[in-house]
Amino acid sequence: MAIQIHTAAERPVERDWRSAIGNGLRGRCPRCGQGRLFRGFLKPVDTCAACGEPLHYQRADDLPPYLVITIVGHIVVGGILMAEKYADWSMGLHMAIWPALTVILSLLLMQPAKGGVIGLQWAMRMHGFGGTPDTPERQPLPPTVHQS
Known part of the structure; x- marks a missing residue:
């Protein structure tokens, strides 16, 4: 099983977390700030209508209510x-x-809190927003020790 090592040359461009959270708080796309983030009260859109950014990766389930x-x-x-x-x-x-x-x-406060969390997740490239799947890499199991 190969482990991916990200070198400095492969590091993606940083995203401005302040504007992403601000856009999310206003219910706008964290990337462009133009498209709507929600199609219902707390149901986010799958992709931004303005810039096409996929937003279905979001996992803002429990944190917004705790913040509220x-x-x-x-x-x-x-x-x-x-x-x-x-x-x-x-x-x-x-x-x-x-x-x-x-x-x-x-x-x-619930919708702005959820939008802000989605913006933070997008800015930090969490849960698939970074272009890599959100599945943990499988690590080999340690060898078992048999006791006699």
């Missing part, structure tokens, strides 16, 4: 603590505001 939970949690918990300290709200008002704000913020 972290961001929304900090906003909502901070708001609850501020409201408890500086406002005299009834429990009913708290129960009306905070769950609704949590759901609204989560829905507003």
Whole structure:
């Protein structure tokens, strides 16, 4: 089994991760910034309509919700603590505001978070975006030691 060794001459051109993430956050193709990244709320397109970049390699499944939970949690918990300290709200008002704000913020941030993660994956050539398949190379098993 041959192992691929990438030399400096074969190193691909670096992609600007800042613009790729920014384009993804805006729901645009991480490569050109023109084509739409999503065909549904969270369903990415297979290829960019503007530049033809294949986007079906993305694997942005679990990270975007974790990012959204972290961001929304900090906003909502901070708001609850501020409201408890500086406002005299009834429990009913708290129960009306905070769950609704949590759901609204989560829905507003989910697509940009997923787009940003797809942009990061594209910029870092992860999961097939680099032109090589996303399968690990098979390594030979170590020799077994027989005990007598």
